[in-house]
Amino acid sequence: MASQCGLLCHVIVLVLCLVHPSLQQDVPIVMGPVNSQAAVGTDAVFYCKVRAGQGLVVYWILNRTIAIGPNVNRNEALPKYEIFGNALLGYYNLRIKNVTIDDDAVQYDCLVDTKGDGSNYEEGATLSVDNPALEPMGPVCLGATDNEIVLDEGDELENYRCQSSGGRPLGELKWSLLRSDQTLVDVDFDTQVNTTPSITATSSSYTVTSDDHESRLACSLTHPNLNADSICSVPSGSAMIIVRHFPIVNFGPRLDVHYLETKNATIRCTATAYPDLITSIPQLSFSDPDMLIATTLTEEGVIDAVIRISQRSDVGKSINCTAANAKGSTTSTLEIELTPRLPVWLLMVVLILACLVVLLLSLCCCYCFCNGCKPKAVEDQPDRGDIKAAGYEVNESRSASVFKPNGLNGTDPRPINNDDADSFGDIQLNDYTIYPLPLPSSEPTTEFNDHETGEYNDGYLSPDADEMFPPMVEDEHLMDEKRISTFKPDDEMNGFASPTSPPPPPPPPLDLDPPQPIPSIEDD
Structure with missing residues (x-):
């Protein structure tokens, strides 16, 4: 009786330790x-x-x-x-x-x-x-069968165990999902190491999706002595995990048009499902049936369509592709969108016009550079640069230029009077009208013509112009037709001496001493 009471006390204490938080470790x-x-x-x-x-x-x-x-x-x-x-x-x-x-x-x-x-x-x-390293045994997927595992989309896979034993060192185990497209998706798992030694990996719960249809749960073993990972799968053999799901519809490509664009486009709708589709092909529907040109049945579950779309009338319209099976139906929609950019042909036209404008500007710049774009000299005043190029000296400090033959032909020894009293140096060039007209005389006068224009003008110069101003040498090197010439009457210009103007006096003879003989130097 006492032994039974002692055993009961031990059980009560053990229960209290397991239940009460303060007694738990x-x-x-x-x-x-x-x-x-x-x-x-x-x-x-x-x-x-x-x-x-x-x-x-x-x-x-x-x-x-x-x-x-x-x-x-x-x-x-x-x-x-x-x-x-x-x-x-x-x-x-x-x-x-x-x-x-x-x-x-x-x-x-x-x-x-x-x-x-x-x-x-x-x-x-x-x-x-x-030494040396030893290859482990396994892996072995415990509880795996060769029957298909059929699940609905959203269901969870059961927990499966994978085990490997022996090896130096122990191998490493890993669970993953091998999909039909040969991609691997990691699956969480718990690992347990035993002293045998052995290692066990238990897969965690995994929620399947439509992408996991026709896949396998695989456990891989990694070890230094293995050239490649060793794998066991659930289910084993050729069986797979089957996932019942709604139809998956892929519809494309994207439809977009540019400004001022009208074009033909080809679209494709592909549908896959398990169970199979009620109809072998998906169905197309258009918000505007007039845009459809033709349809083609490429293969089961695939349909192609050729449509004509325009920026002016079809932007915002839509096309639907619908597929259905025993689980339900799925619809995918394409909408015609406007891309905010110009079409290629219009961009090419703008580019060509821009190139032509640049070429025209370049030609204009070349013409101005080669022929000169400087303004012409004022009509009533010669250009000083051309006067300097002709061999004349220009006094920049005076209001008008004073010209000096500067030995152009070496035959005019007459000096130029540059005194302030010289009225010729202060007048405007080619402007002789500022001088007063000669007083009327009873003596007959001779008409003079303008050497520049050939017109007769009896008031252009007075008869005594030669006495008032020294004649200047005629020069052909000045710009255009602006020449400074000797002021002579028309008759003298035509080779006839005027009866009223006496001929110029001959130059005085040169008084030169005869050359002296060079004295000879005799040696002493």
Whole structure:
């Protein structure tokens, strides 16, 4: 009787410890590391899983002296150590890369700081380094059958287990979904390491979609002695996961038109579904049936259409493609949109016009550069640059230029009077009308003609112009027809001497001494 009471008391205490929170031991480490083996040159892995969602800080301690962490390796001096795993599920595993003989008998502790105040929990294991590396057995997908797994879109896959045993070091297992297009989608999983030694990976729940139709759940084993990953699949053999889903409709390409554009376009609608489509091809519908030119049935579930669209009348109109099966129907819509840019042909026209404008401007610039675009000189005043080019000196400080033969022909020895009293130096060139007309005389006068125009004008110059102004040498080098010439009557210009003007006096004879003989120098 006493023994039964003692046993009952033990049971009550155990129940209270399990139920009452104050009596529970909140152990943060769900799965700690176990002793492992590795060969030289391979990678070794220690697994550590903690309670997820509690904001725990995890370190790995090497031989009670070197800390790696928190949560990731932050010690750049130790690049051979890596903390990896799905932290959302609580995995903070340690990978030791390229194991050497120095790593033998090293203890690795998974340390968890729960509150950041030194309240630590830890579990450890030891690594044994042996040669050579041994290939593990497996993987084996437990509970897999060769029957199809049929699910509806949105259902969850069951949890499946994959196991590998032996090996030096242990292999690494991973679950993924192999789709019909040979792409891999990662699937969350839990890992358990046993002391046998063996490793087991259990897949987590996975929600299937229409993209997972005709796929397989695969478990892969990675090991240094394996040239390629070893795989087992669920379901096994040639069976696949079948997902019942609504039709998937792909409709394209995008329809857009430019300003002032009218064109023909080809569109294609493709539909896939499980179960199969009620009709073998999808159905097209147009908001404006007049835009349809022709349709073509390419293959089952595919239809092509040729349409004609215009920017002026069809922007905003739509085309629908609908496919249906036992699960329901799906509709995809294309809308004709306006692209805010000019069509190619109009851009080419604008570009050609711009090139022509640039070419015309270039020709104008070349013409001005080659022929000169400077304004012509004022009619009543010769250009000073041309006067200088003709050999005359120009006095820039006077109001009018004073011309000097400057030895142009070397035959006119008459000097130019540059005194201020000289009225010729202060007059405007070719403007002789400022002088007063001669007084009327009873003596007959001779009419004079203008040497420049040939017109007769008895008031242009007075008869005594030759006495008032010295004659100037006629020069043919001045610009255009502006010449400064000797003022002579018409008769003299035509070769006839005027009876009223006496001939100029001959130049005085030169009084030169006869040459003197050069004296000879006699030697003493």
